Amino acid sequence: MPSYETIAFRAQDCDGCMKCVTACAQAKSGADDPAQSRIQILGAAGKWELALCRQCGDPKCVSNCPSAALAKDAETGVVAWDADRCVDCLLCTVGCAYAGITRDARVGHVSKCDLCDGDPACVKACDRGALTLNTAARIHRRAAEREDLFAPGLAACQGCNSELLIRHTLRHVGPNTVVATPPGCIPGMGTVGYNGRTGTKVPVFHPLLTNTASMLTGIKRYYKRVGRDDVQVLALAGDGGTSDAGFQSLSGAAERDEPMLYICVDNEGYMNTGMQASSATTYGSWTSTTPVGERLQGKSTEAKNLPVVMMTHNCSYVATAATAFLEDFYEKLDKAIEVSKTGMAYLHVFAPCPTGWRFGSDRTTDVCRLAVETNFFALWDYTPDAGLTFTRPTGRPRPVREYLAGIGKYRHLSEGQVAHIQATVERKIAHLRRFERTGA
Amino acid sequence: MPHTRYLVVGASHAGLEAVTAIRHWDAEGSLTVLSREAHRPYSPTILPYVVSGRSRPERVALKDAAWFEARKVDLRCGEEVVSIDTAGAVARTASGTEWRYERLLLATGAAPAVPPVPGLADVRFHVLRTLDDALALRDAGAGATTAVVLGAGLVGLHAAEVLAKAGARVAVVERQAHALPGYLDAPAAGIVEAAFRDRGIALMTGRTVSSVQSRDGRPVSVTLDDGGTLPADLLLVGTGVRPATGFLEGSGIAVGQGILVDDTMRTNIADVWAAGDVAQARAFFGAAPIVNGILPDAVEQGRIAGMAMAGDPALKPYIGGLPINTFPFFGRHAVSVGIAGEDDPSVEIHRRLDARAGLYSRLSLKDGRLIGVCTVGMPIDAGVMWQLISRRVDLAPVKQDFVVAPLDTGRALMSRLWR
CATH class of the missing domain: 3.50.50.60 (FAD/NAD(P)-binding domain)
Structure with a gap:
């Protein structure tokens, strides 16, 4: 089944203004009567809830319809209603757990959301970002049309977002690529292969921790020399291989603005060798080398802010990304691929690690999203000409406490440590803002 | 003798839902649907609307030919199964064809009593x-x-x-x-x-x-x-109707009022399942198994049977049949989900009746949980109420709100439960 666009609701951002309800009633019935809206906001201040058709993948309203008046449109994913066939029996409403299809007594039949042909009036009316049209389906559809260049069955931990990330990336970068995966989780999960076979359908190699960027430099220069300047070189490296041992070769390549795409998958430590701290490990984090005991309460120093370090090198393009915001990642990947034909593109991708950070494997995307929404991990991109641009608003962050709360490696934090992290987050954002281009 | 991995007998809601469920897990296994009807698959529930003229008979088919084709389903209309040899795993039709099956679903519905x-x-x-x-x-x-x-x-x-x-x-x-x-x-x-x-x-x-x-x-x-x-x-x-089970005589398939099934819709015979109006299954309220005979439950049972037949590990066992009905009359609607519990003194019943205007609502709660709701002429989300009852959602914290405004309170509760 293909992916479809859907309306997403963020209850905590809803203030119950009912503009979406009015907009729907006007768009669908030409009336201001909220009862004629197909979206309903219910509850009370601080805990608003939503009643709206989810355009289910396996819709029970369709199964329950005796007159074949309801059907899921294979192209748009909308559960469509046919007035001519409907007999007003209400059996569809029996199947819906969301109150997404209900009878409108004024018109004498059921009504339901049809996504306004892909441009929902309710989403346009919401000025708080509580309702958004999630168009990630476009990405998945596009990805599905391209060949997956990693072998099936990579052995990443349950809940790891690196596999999602690297499969998407390589599909997008395409087959004309040489991949370097220095020691870390990504080769560890099987990308460099087993038993003499690689885990990729493109050439892949396993440099030392220290020399990823210099080896890619050599490979790219060699191909250029033999007239194959179209070959893309790509690093899929961890934060250890990037920020610690790999840093001098990376710094050299950045200084020379070598044409390459370097993706750092940042899980804030050496997570595949027993969760040791790296220079990217954040303040307060428990790791096996920054334990929690009588003297130490997790890591006592701040993380090296590598994306900012790279911004102040000579790279043509630097950006941060998080897999909870795939569309944002794709936009940056597009830019990075283009830039990497002539200069260095560095993408720093946030990769929460359920195993090493100790949170439930079903929570990776939530953790990722919270990191961004608390400004703990801000999303931005940078070119020397345009300066820094935040690609997601940073003006109304949630308290960083909400991000820290669900993660085991921060479980021991004292109030003072949480306050320290909050202050650091604010200081880092203020610092980043200075790189924003101001004026016209 | 034709051979099929899945043989589904009956092509109304239970049979078609089983087909969907089988194909979610097994995209390729040979799947044959036999329908005794010469017409394309339709729902018995549509029939009064055919009588009234509101539904044109040529437009009542639940699924078109392309639907079956896309799912690689061999649909045979006008093929009535007249006997089943469970030992040999063979179903014989009135036309004399013998189908050898690996897994058989009986979704043959009911006949007028x-x-x-x-x-x-x-x-x-x-x-x-x-x-x-x-x-x-x-x-x-x-x-x-x-x-x-x-x-x-x-x-x-x-x-x-x-x-x-x-x-x-x-x-x-x-x-x-x-x-x-x-x-x-x-x-x-x-x-x-x-x-x-x-x-x-x-x-x-x-x-x-x-x-x-x-x-x-x-x-x-x-x-x-x-x-x-x-x-x-x-x-x-x-x-009324009763399950159509005459053709099972001598098959060894256990029949009470209907075909007796367990919580995965399996009969006493290992490779035979039954679902819909023909099946007698666990009741949500009460110990004795029932023939529930309602459309939404036929869908539910068909899906469970299909998942069980295909070996889908996501299968969750049947929670038991719950009475659910919608009754349209003269442009108005009566809706009932669950039971009234009038004979149980521990059930709390909240009624509102305006006989002149023809408006009615009744909520039945037991131990802080909804067990039944019935309305006439008033809006109600039957599906939300079904969820609240079948999940035994504790309504004690919101009881006052729920009794006053079951619609909004129920919607808010379900929205929160799903997030």
Whole structure:
């Protein structure tokens, strides 16, 4: 089944203004009567809830319809209603757990959301970002049309977002690529292969921790020399291989603005060798080398802010990304691929690690999203000409406490440590803002 | 002898939902659907609308040919299974074809239960279970001036409304004390009855038919147990249905009122499942298994059976059949989910009735949990209520709000539960 666009609701951002309800009633019935809206906001201040058709993948309203008046449109994913066939029996409403299809007594039949042909009036009316049209389906559809260049069955931990990330990336970068995966989780999960076979359908190699960027430099220069300047070189490296041992070769390549795409998958430590701290490990984090005991309460120093370090090198393009915001990642990947034909593109991708950070494997995307929404991990991109641009608003962050709360490696934090992290987050954002281009 | 991995007998809601579920897990295994109907698969629930003309018979098919083709399903219409050899895993059809199956689903539905009324067997009377029945009733209804309907259930009352709108003088005879027994509680049924009586339909509850008189094989009048007679040039028997299990004789498949199944819809025979109106399964309320015989439950059972047949590990066992009905009448609706619990002193019942306006709602709560809801003429989300009942959601923290505004409170609760 293909992916479809859907309306997403963020209850905590809803203030119950009912503009979406009015907009729907006007768009669908030409009336201001909220009862004629197909979206309903219910509850009370601080805990608003939503009643709206989810355009289910396996819709029970369709199964329950005796007159074949309801059907899921294979192209748009909308559960469509046919007035001519409907007999007003209400059996569809029996199947819906969301109150997404209900009878409108004024018109004498059921009504339901049809996504306004892909441009929902309710989403346009919401000025708080509580309702958004999630168009990630476009990405998945596009990805599905391209060949997956990693072998099936990579052995990443349950809940790891690196596999999602690297499969998407390589599909997008395409087959004309040489991949370097220095020691870390990504080769560890099987990308460099087993038993003499690689885990990729493109050439892949396993440099030392220290020399990823210099080896890619050599490979790219060699191909250029033999007239194959179209070959893309790509690093899929961890934060250890990037920020610690790999840093001098990376710094050299950045200084020379070598044409390459370097993706750092940042899980804030050496997570595949027993969760040791790296220079990217954040303040307060428990790791096996920054334990929690009588003297130490997790890591006592701040993380090296590598994306900012790279911004102040000579790279043509630097950006941060998080897999909870795939569309944002794709936009940056597009830019990075283009830039990497002539200069260095560095993408720093946030990769929460359920195993090493100790949170439930079903929570990776939530953790990722919270990191961004608390400004703990801000999303931005940078070119020397345009300066820094935040690609997601940073003006109304949630308290960083909400991000820290669900993660085991921060479980021991004292109030003072949480306050320290909050202050650091604010200081880092203020610092980043200075790189924003101001004026016209 | 043709061989198929999955053989689904019956192509209404349970059978088609099973096909969908099988294909979610097994995209390739050979799948054959046999339907005794010559028509494309349709829902029995649509039939009163065919009689009324609201649904055109050529447009009632639940799925088109492309749907079956896309799912690699071999649909055979007009193939009635007449016997099953469970030892040899073979189903034989009326045309003499023998199908060897690996996994068999019986979703053969129900057939009208005709009461043993003297004289009835000698006259031409109508039932309403198949599309052909509906077409015959539609044609007969057009010329009828007097009609008698036996049974004030969903089919009988719906047909009575249609016949009355077509111009006939209609009487409905119901053995029970009120209309829609077992579906609605007494106040709700009272509103429905009043609506029928207001439109000149004679609703005779607590009465039985003692004989039917005929001339030349046509019904002419009906005599009631109180001696009264009703003229009838059209007679419709709508006294309920019973599972169609006759063809299972000698098969070794255990049958009670319906085909007895466990919580994965499996019969006593390992590679045979049953779902829908033919099946007798766990009840949500009460210990004895029931033939629930309602459309949404046929869908539920069909999905479970299909998942079990395909070996889908996501299968969750059946939670038990719950009564759920919607009854449209004269442009209004009665909806009932769950039970009233009127005979249980520990059940808290909240009623609102405006008989003049024809509005009614009843909520039944036990131990802080919803067990039933019934409304007439008032908006209610039957699906949300079904979830609240079947998940046994604790309503104690929001009880006051729920009793006052079940719609909004129920919606908010479900929204939160799903997030």
